Amino acid sequence: MNDYDNIWGHRAKWAYLLLIVFVLMSPVFYVMYISFNLNGFGAARYVFTWKWYGMIFSDQLLMQALRWTMTLAVMTTIVTVPFALLAAKLYKISEQKLLIVFLMLAPLFVAPDILGSALLVFFKNLNGSFKSLGVLLGTDMFDAWFRLSFLTAWIGLVIYTIPYAFIVILITMGRFRTEQTEAARACGASGWRAFWDIEFPQIRAGVFSACSFTVILCFNEYTRTSLLKGGFDTFTTVLVSQMLNEGMSEQSYAMSSFMSFVAIAFIGGIILYTLVRSEALAREARAKAEPIMST
Amino acid sequence: MSALGNTDMTATKPAAVEVRGLAKHYGSVIALQDVNIKIEAGEYFVLLGPSGGGKTTLLRTIGGFHKPTKGAVLLHGQDVSHLPPDKRPTSMVFQSYALFPHMNVLQNVGYGLKVAGLSKRDNQDKSAAALELVGLTGFESRKPHELSGGQQQRVQLARAMVLERDILLLDEPLAALDAQLRKDMCLELKHLQEKVGITFIHVTHNQEEAMTVADRIALIASGELVEHGNARDIYRAPDRTFTASFVGENNMMSGAVTDVSGDKVTVTVNDTVVHVDRRDKAVSTGEKVSLSIRSELTRMTLDPDDAQVQSGHALTGSYREAVYLGLTTSHLVDVGTGHDLVCRVVDDLDVLPQKDQPVTLYWRAGDLRLHTQ
Amino acid sequence: MSEISGGMIPAATYKASLMERSSGWIFYVPIVFMILFFAIPMALTVVFSFFERTMFWMEPGFSLKAYENFFFSARLKNFLSSMYYSLIAVVICFILGFPIAVFLRRSVPQVAQHRVILLFILPFMVSEIIRIFALRPVLQRNGLINTALQNLGIIDEPLTILIYSHTGVIIGEVLSFLPFIVFAGFLAMEAVPKYIFEVCDDIGAGPFARFRDVILPLAAPGIFAGSVFIFVNGIGVALLPNILGGPGAVNAGLIATQAIAALDFPLAMAISAIMMLTLMGLLYIGHRIFDLTKILAPIN
Numbered sequence: 001m002n003d004y005d006n007i008w009g010h011r012a013k014w015a016y017l018l019l020i021v022f023v024l025m026s027p028v029f030y031v032m033y034i035s036f037n038l039n040g041f042g043a044a045r046y047v048f049t050w051k052w053y054g055m056i057f058s059d060q061l062l063m064q065a066l067r068w069t070m071t072l073a074v075m076t077t078i079v080t081v082p083f084a085l086l087a088a089k090l091y092k093i094s095e096q097k098l099l100i101v102f103l104m105l106a107p108l109f110v111a112p113d114i115l116g117s118a119l120l121v122f123f124k125n126l127n128g129s130f131k132s133l134g135v136l137l138g139t140d141m142f143d144a145w146f147r148l149s150f151l152t153a154w155i156g157l158v159i160y161t162i163p164y165a166f167i168v169i170l171i172t173m174g175r176f177r178t179e180q181t182e183a184a185r186a187c188g189a190s191g192w193r194a195f196w197d198i199e200f201p202q203i204r205a206g207v208f209s210a211c212s213f214t215v216i217l218c219f220n221e222y223t224r225t226s227l228l229k230g231g232f233d234t235f236t237t238v239l240v241s242q243m244l245n246e247g248m249s250e251q252s253y254a255m256s257s258f259m260s261f262v263a264i265a266f267i268g269g270i271i272l273y274t275l276v277r278s279e280a281l282a283r284e285a286r287a288k289a290e291p292i293m294s295t
Numbered sequence: 296m297s298a299l300g301n302t303d304m305t306a307t308k309p310a311a312v313e314v315r316g317l318a319k320h321y322g323s324v325i326a327l328q329d330v331n332i333k334i335e336a337g338e339y340f341v342l343l344g345p346s347g348g349g350k351t352t353l354l355r356t357i358g359g360f361h362k363p364t365k366g367a368v369l370l371h372g373q374d375v376s377h378l379p380p381d382k383r384p385t386s387m388v389f390q391s392y393a394l395f396p397h398m399n400v401l402q403n404v405g406y407g408l409k410v411a412g413l414s415k416r417d418n419q420d421k422s423a424a425a426l427e428l429v430g431l432t433g434f435e436s437r438k439p440h441e442l443s444g445g446q447q448q449r450v451q452l453a454r455a456m457v458l459e460r461d462i463l464l465l466d467e468p469l470a471a472l473d474a475q476l477r478k479d480m481c482l483e484l485k486h487l488q489e490k491v492g493i494t495f496i497h498v499t500h501n502q503e504e505a506m507t508v509a510d511r512i513a514l515i516a517s518g519e520l521v522e523h524g525n526a527r528d529i530y531r532a533p534d535r536t537f538t539a540s541f542v543g544e545n546n547m548m549s550g551a552v553t554d555v556s557g558d559k560v561t562v563t564v565n566d567t568v569v570h571v572d573r574r575d576k577a578v579s580t581g582e583k584v585s586l587s588i589r590s591e592l593t594r595m596t597l598d599p600d601d602a603q604v605q606s607g608h609a610l611t612g613s614y615r616e617a618v619y620l621g622l623t624t625s626h627l628v629d630v631g632t633g634h635d636l637v638c639r640v641v642d643d644l645d646v647l648p649q650k651d652q653p654v655t656l657y658w659r660a661g662d663l664r665l666h667t668q
Numbered sequence: 669m670s671e672i673s674g675g676m677i678p679a680a681t682y683k684a685s686l687m688e689r690s691s692g693w694i695f696y697v698p699i700v701f702m703i704l705f706f707a708i709p710m711a712l713t714v715v716f717s718f719f720e721r722t723m724f725w726m727e728p729g730f731s732l733k734a735y736e737n738f739f740f741s742a743r744l745k746n747f748l749s750s751m752y753y754s755l756i757a758v759v760i761c762f763i764l765g766f767p768i769a770v771f772l773r774r775s776v777p778q779v780a781q782h783r784v785i786l787l788f789i790l791p792f793m794v795s796e797i798i799r800i801f802a803l804r805p806v807l808q809r810n811g812l813i814n815t816a817l818q819n820l821g822i823i824d825e826p827l828t829i830l831i832y833s834h835t836g837v838i839i840g841e842v843l844s845f846l847p848f849i850v851f852a853g854f855l856a857m858e859a860v861p862k863y864i865f866e867v868c869d870d871i872g873a874g875p876f877a878r879f880r881d882v883i884l885p886l887a888a889p890g891i892f893a894g895s896v897f898i899f900v901n902g903i904g905v906a907l908l909p910n911i912l913g914g915p916g917a918v919n920a921g922l923i924a925t926q927a928i929a930a931l932d933f934p935l936a937m938a939i940s941a942i943m944m945l946t947l948m949g950l951l952y953i954g955h956r957i958f959d960l961t962k963i964l965a966p967i968n
Contacts, residue, residue, distance in 0.1 A: 013771045017784070020768065024791045024843060027802030030812070031794075083698035090695040103702045109897055109951070110710065111904015113921030114943045117928055117936045121716055122709035124725070159706050162698070179393040182360060185380040186387035186464075187407030187454065197406070201397045220795035223906065223921075227928070240797055240907075256798050263793025271783050278779050284440055285779070288396065293444035294473040 028260050035250070035257040052254035059251040061238060066255075069235040072150070072225070073218035076157040080214050081207060083158070084165035088173050108163040116156065116227030123152045123228070148230035156228040161217050165210040172206025216263060309372030311336040311462060311494045312357060316366035319352055319518075326352045328518045330366070334496060334511075336461065339488050341509035341526075342498045345541070350515040351466055354498045358464050359383045370462065381410075386455035387464040391471045393451060394439040400426070400450050401435040407458045425457035426450075428487070445476050452484075456491065463488075465497040469504060481507040502542055506530065514538050531589075536666040539587035546593055546636040548586045555580055560665060561607075562586060565631045570607040571665045578667055585666040590639040592662040595626055596655050597648055609657035612636070614648040628656055710944050717938035726933045734934035738942070743923055747942075750909070750919035753834050754902030757841035758895050761849045764842070766891070769853025770883065774865055785854060788847040800840050800911055807831035807839065807912075836912035837919075844908075845898040852897070856890020857883075889958040896950050904943060 038047035057063060084104075091100045107115065127146035146152060176199060184194035200207070222236040229237070239252055274281065312334040319327040327349050334340045342350040355361050357368055359380035367376045375383050386407070395403050405422040413421070426432055429449040439447060448468055455463055468484075469477045485508045488495045499505055505512055506526050513523035514537070522529065522538045533539040540547050550564035558573045562584060571586060578584060596604060599611070612630035624643060627635040636656055648654060720729040738744060772781050791799065806812045807830040814826040829835045860883055868878040884891075902908070906921040918926070920943050927936035 010775060013767075013775070017768050017771065020764065020846070021787050021790070024788075024846060027799045027806065027843070028791070028794045030806065031798060031802050083701065086695050087698040090699070093695075100699065103699060103707065107706060109900050109947050111900050111921050111943060113906045113925050114904050114940045115710075117924045118709045118713045118940045118944075119705070120928065121933055121937055122705075122712055125712075125716070155705050159702070162702070177392045179389045179391075180395060182380070183387065183389060183393040183395070183451075183454075184406070185360075186358065186385070187458065188381045188410045189406075190381055191379075193410060197410075198395055216793055220792070220797075222795065222797045223925075227925070236795055236797060239795070256795070260794045260798075264790060267786050267790050267793060271786055274779065274783055282777075282779050287440040291440070291442065291444045291447060293471055294476055295443040295445050 031253060032257040032260065035253040052250040053258065055251045056255050056258065059249070061233065062235075062249075062251055062255055065233040065235045065238040068150075068232050069219055072153060072157060072234065073215045075154055076161060076218050077211050077214045079154075079158050080161045080165050081169075081210050083162060084169045084210060085207070087162075087166055088169045091170065092173065092178075104166045105163045107159050112160075112221075112223035113227075115159070116224040119152070119156050119159070119224070120148070120227050123148060148228060150229070150232070153225050153229035153234075156224045157218050157221060160221060160224055161214045164217060165214055168210040168213060169203070169206055172203045172209075176202055212266070219259065308336075309369070310334060311338070311371060312340075312496065313369040313372075314353070314357065314366070315369065317353070317356065317363050317368065318365035319349075319356060319361055320364040325518050327356070330515075330520045332513055332520060332523065334494060336494055337492050339485065339495045339497065339508055339510045341505045341512045342496065342515055343502065343505040343509075343512050343542070344500060344515040344521075346500055348516040349518040350498045350500075352518075353515060354464050354466055354496060357496065358385050358387050384460050385462045385464055386458050386460045387466065388448070388451045388455050388468045390467045391444070391447070394442075394447055394454075396439050399436050399438055400431065400442070403439065403450055404454045404457055406454065411458075421457050422453070425453040428456065428491075429453045444472050445480060448472070448480065452487070456487075456493075460493070462494045462496065465495065467498055467500070470499070470501075477501075477504065478507075484508055514541065516541070533587065533664065534666070535668050536585040536587070539585070539664065539666060544590040544637060544639065545587040546590055548632055548636075549583060550586065552578055552580050552582045552584055560584075562665075564610065567610050568607055569610070569663070570660070571663045572661060573665065576665060576667050578665070582667070586663055587666065588658055588663045590625065590637040591623075592658055593636065593638045594657055595628065595638040595640075596657065597652065599653070599655055601655070601657075604655055604657040605660060608660050608663065609655055610636070611653060611655050614650060614652045614654045616650065617644075617647050628654055630656065710940075713937045713940040713944060717934055717941045719934050719937070721932055721934050724931055731934070734932075734938035737932075737935050738923075738938050743918070746918045747903075747920055747923065749834075750903045751899075753838055754841065754899050754919070757838045757845070757902050758898050760838070760842050761846050761898055762891070762895065765846050765849035766853045768850050769857055772850075772854055773857040773860070774862065781854075785851065788850050791847055796844050796905075797907060799844060800907055803836075803840055803843070803912060804831065807836055831912055832917075833914045834917070836914075837908050837917065840908050840912040841898070841902045844905075845901060848897055849891075849894050852890050852894025853887065856887035856894070859886045859890070889954075892954045892958055896947070896954065899950075900943070900947055 035052055036048050036050070038049040038051060087100060087104050091097055091104075094100060110118075123146045130145050180198050180202075181194045184198045185191070189197060219235060222240055225234050226237045226240070235255075239256065242249055242252055310333040312332070314330055314332045317327055317330040318325070330349075330353060342353060344350040352361060356363055357370075359375070359378055359382070363376050367374050369375065370384055380387075395406065398406070401419070401422050404425055405418045408418045408421060423432070423435070426435065429452050431446065431449050431453065434442070434446065434450075439450070442450065451468070465484075469480055472480065481504050484495070484497070488508075495508075497505075497508060509526045511523060511525050512529050514521040514529070514535075516537055522533065522535050529538060530543050533542060533545070536547070539545045548564050550562040550569070552560060553563050553568070554561040555573065555578055560571050560573045560578055562569050562571060564586065569586065594603070610630045612628045615627040615629050615635055618625040618627065623639050623641055626638040626640070626644075626648075628638060629635050638656060716726070717734050718730050718732070719726040719734075720731045721727075721733065738747075772784055776784060804811070808814070809826045809828055809831075811831075813830060814823075817823045818826065830839070864882055865878075868882065903919045904921040906919070906925045909917040909919050909922050920939055924936045924939040924943075927933070927939065
């Protein structure tokens with residue numbers, strides 16, 4: 001934006017931008033609105049209440065599903081983020097950049113139902129093969145390795161979230177200067193030490209974002225998880241089965257709203273924090289980019 | 296060509312740094328080719344050359360950041376070719392962006408000591424001493440982005456020197472600084488090295504920088520070691536064509552040899568006969584050779600019968616223009632070789648020649664140099 | 669402290685430590701993982717699609733029945749029409765969302781840009797199933813939009829095409845995936861230097877010409893990638909036609925999940941294989957035209 005730009009044009013564009021964001025968020029706001037209604041969804045009269053939020057914790061089905069989802073989310077993050085880090089490092093060093101990027105980002109372009117179906121059939125076949133191998137060797141220890149279960153859902157979620165984590169970490173690492181690692185090595189630090197002392201503190205924010213992002217993605221993911229999980233329920237599968245059948249329960253609305261609140265608070269917090277510190281951050285960024293070279 | 300120090304001692308201490316037959320390939324790109332150098336302990340050694348010529352690759356290979364494709368790197372006589380940077384007795388100063396932004400100055404300087412396991416007390420004492428050495432006492436708690444470019448480089452120096460290693464590598468340390476600051480810091484680097492007494496290996500593409508600091512210079516271009524020797528010899532008596540064209544302001548000419556007799560070689564440059572000393576070079580009649588002469592040794596006269604002009608040590612041409620640079624004035628003369636020759640003088644000429652006026656360039660016998668490679 | 673005195677290096681350190689030498693392999697673990705659990709299963713869909721269907725599973729063999737089932741039935745027609753509507757959604761997303769990306773890059777200061785991007789990440793914090801499902805009460809016959817429009821007197825009869833129709837699916841798609849075009853556009857616009865706008869102003873090029881001749885070619889790889897993403901997800905997310913589509917509305921994703929529910933695995937595999945090949949084809953064409961490696965240029 002320079003001095004000659006039309007200020008009203010600028011404001012109009014901002015207004016449009018915020019309108020779009022509002023429209024995108026409107027279903028969420030609507031769900032929140034419903035969650036406070038004593039009479040539930042679609043009722044003619046609206047009575048404000050906190051009741052449903054209180055009842056979240058007594059809904060056993062929901063809580064159990066939530067526990068499974070939480071476990072899945074944490075386990076996925078534990079695998080996805082380190083994998084993304086390793087792959088990003090490899091990408092920086094390697095000459096076959098295209099292959100690495102293609103492999104890591106391809107799951108983004110495969111529709112969830114397709115990925116879920118492909119993995120489901122793959123796992124069932126794998127399980128069957130292992131079983132046959134066991135029969136051949138006269139043992140049954142291979143029997144249930146890849147049956148549809150937590151493990152398969154976990155693998156599916158890792159595949160799903162890796163591209164996102166990879167992109168976030170690549171972008172963060174992009175700002176990191178390799179001279180720093182070299183300087184650390186020149187000071188006597190080994191490769192791992194240089195990473196931990198020098199690189200990690202500088203990409204910490206990106207790693208943290210990748211972790212949060214992954215957890216949130218896992219909570220919200222439905223299709224792949226439902227196809228791959230086997231016998232247990234996750235948060236999203238409970239919601240969908242309710243939706244498609246008798247409609248979502250009031251506690252489910254409350255739970256969904258609660259999750260949305262948390263997520264919005266999280267993002268909102270980041271936005272506010274950078275807003276408050278924006279002047280200091282901008283100054284620092286300028287000084288880092290162009291130090292004075294005459295003294 | 297310069298000799299490499301003592302040759303008659305039987306039990307010589309190994310050179311601080313030796314590079315033998317070093318080659319570095321990146322796929323089909325040859326970054327370094329058959330480089331052989333010996334650098335003595337306590338020397339200020341400069342790797343000079345054009346950008347992309349291989350001097351930084353060489354430095355980084357010595358430092359352990361590149362693995363040689365062929366050949367070996369020996370430090371204090373030991374082959375370290377397979378060792379990573381953290382296991383070599385070298386420390387390094389980079390061009391820029393190499394200070395750790397999340398640590399303050401004191402922590403930056405003391406990082407290597409921390410890795411080595413020194414106690415906090417010793418670490419702080421040594422770091423403070425190093426900061427004093429580079430003149431930055433009082434800056435301990437500043438962050439890198441609060442320092443100017445020159446201060447950042449000094450912190451890097453302190454960080455490298457606090458480790459008390461024998462060999463300090465500097466990769467274009469002054470390249471990002473403004474011209475005046477660069478001049479000042481050059482001198483500071485030289486004094487620092489004299490004070491501490493360790494080996495400095497300094498990479499630069501800037502001649503003036505090289506000449507200010509170096510004991511000896513090695514010219515690296517196109518992956519090859521073109522020539523090496525002390526600064527004076529490289530400037531005054533370049534052996535190779537490339538050296539003459541890169542170091543100092545030399546007038547370059549080429550021609551064919553028409554006669555070789557004893558120490559005198561006769562070359563035809565653009566239909567003019569010119570004599571030059573052979574100086575033990577192998578040269579034969581008919582060979583194409585290069586000639587060079589420093590622009591400050593090239594003189595100009597408007598009078599073709601000027602007594603100072605000796606036959607065989609002059610060229611005629613037409614005057615082009617003068618470039619006034621304050622201290623010096625460069626007179627450009629077209630002698631028909633394709634590019635103008637330069638006569639560089641310190642005094643002003645009150646009356647400049649006219650454009651296209653015929654002039655004669657001449658020089659003292661012996662100032663012209665012959666190059667066969 | 670002989671290690672840091674810089675003297676002769678002890679012989680023991682001559683051999684690089686085992687850790688250093690063998691630590692290279694760990695970097696390949698993610699790659700191996702992706703090959704094992706992504707590339708191979710996707711490739712195997714082609715193999716499995718030729719298997720023969722049995723009561724509860726399938727049997728190795730070579731049969732084209734699954735493809736017959738797909739190509740010679742209404743499924744093909746539905747598949748193609750869902751592609752058509754998904755394409756419309758992509759175009760709408762682009763028209764609505766890309767200008768935002770341009771505006772962000774051009775007129776918003778650097779630090780604030782990322783804050784705004786965060787705003788667009790906000791919808792993702794909520795599950796897409798909730799977002800899609802919450803559209804029902806908004807688009808329905810007696811839903812929010814119709815009630816509001818009728819109360820304002822703009823229409824007399826409620827609009828029934830908003831939901832349980834192709835329009836509903838498109839609306840759902842646009843709302844679900846619009847942020848991606850903003851992200852992709854934002855990343856893509858990194859390839860367009862800021863001075864372009866000043867230069868265009870100088871030479872008097874109008875915004876449309878500027879877009880067509882300068883921005884589009886430079887930002888094309890990123891825009892293409894974003895569009896492929898939206899397109900593929902549009903035809904592949906089963907929930908969209910399931911919840912928002914009309915009777916019998918299906919897309920590839922729904923056909924596949926329905927097939928699995930009906931235990932016709934070869935058919936599901938056939939659909940997956942077709943989708944995968946469609947995707948690869950699109951990416952390949954895109955790469956030839958635009959050189960998709962440029963997308964990652966700003967990250968390098």
